[in-house]
Ligand code: C2O
Ligand code: CU
């Protein structure tokens with residue numbers, strides 16, 4: 001049974017019922033998300049095959065709060081046992097015993113309360129990646145809160161202002177803890193979206209490093225060189241499973257919300273014979289959707305994709321990982337690997353028209369903006385020390401700004417490896433290299449390249465982190481802080 005879970009943005013009684021059905025299960029076709037024109041004609045509405053996402057779907061977090069505008073969840077970090085390899089079980093680090101952790105779903109404007117308990121052998125915290133929430137809820141130990149020790153609890157409590165695909169993960173010893181399985185999805189839904197975006201499935205892409213007997217490889221495998229390359233797991237996971245199957249009705253659109261939750265691995269995704277319509281990214285919908293052949297997600301990036309699986313009923317198409325050259329031979333001699341199977345089933349349907357998805361994203365006004373110049377640096381090889389502007393995080397001074405300021409950040413990369421640069425707490429607009437107009441919180445800075453982005457600080461003062469999201473690099477020192485001060489009173 002599914003707990004009742006109503007949402008505050010529904011307008012009339014019939015819509016309230018509909019949004020309950022959507023929160024509840026897999027079978028609700030997106031055609032139900034109409035804007036009040038009445039219930040769809042179920043006899044003629046084509047559906048995905050029965051149980052289409054049963055093998056792959058991430059369990060929903062249980063909302064304990066009857067209020068439609070509050071999502072209240074209990075979450076515990078704890079060890080659990082998974083079977084990834086035939087040689088033996090793997091003791092993973094999890095949220096609630098699941099890799100990935102439960103799917104937390106809310107509507108824009110909802111209050112989200114997470115009663116978190118740490119039952120791990122180590123201290124931890126939860127960072128809500130990409131969410132524009134108050135600094136006190138950012139999950140950065142020693143800055144926004146104390147680390148949560150084994151046996152301790154902490155309540156996260158915030159309002160979610162933006163619709164998009166987000167995720168959560170620890171910010172203590174993050175390379176190790178994320179690498180051991182700690183990450184989960186958080187979806188914030190727009191109050192209303194056009195019908196026809198496809199049946200949604202959230203796909204958390206990751207990997208894990210396990211020995212032949214199933215035990216976890218130690219977090220520092222490969223020593224300094226391991227840190228320099230960034231440790232990629234030897235087992236690829238899609239929603240915590242090895243090569244799971246997703247069923248699809250030929251011709252019927254699906255909406256794949258992809259999250260790269262890997263500690264260091266980039267995901268370039270191919271589905272032979274298919275292209276994707278990328279409608280969104282880190283910070284919600286793009287200004288205009290773009291067609292992509294093989295979407296690339298650097299660590300921590302998200303992609304909101306519409307795909308129309310086609311092919312003979314009864315056949316399979318395999319979504320695969322394609323090596324992405326992130327520098328220093330990282331794509332050399334690495335054949336594609338299977339991610340998951342798309343099994344076609346049922347009578348093909350004629351492809352439907354994707355609704356118009358224009359979104360107004362006004363480019364930030366750069367009139368009075370200040371410039372922040374950062375260079376990502378390799379300061380020392382042994383013991384390894386990476387940094388920003390030649391200093392590791394521990395020795396760094398914060399970048400300073402005021403509420404209301406707009407800044408242009410110029411991030412240069414002098415290393416032989418690419419770096420996915422992430423800023424906590426604020427979305428930015430990439431100015432160059434030129435791409436689709438969208439809000440982002442993580443951007444790849446290629447080898448020898450420079451990325452410029454603009455960011456405007458809304459009224460959430462505090463100390464915010466930025467770092468490379470190859471978490472091995474962040475742990476090696478490639479991290480810094482941004483102090484957003486209250487506006488001067490003059
Ligand atoms: Cu996913 Cu400090 O971030
Ligand atoms: Cu973050």
Ligand code: CU
Pocket residue numbers: 418419420468469470473474478
């Ligand atoms: Cu890096």
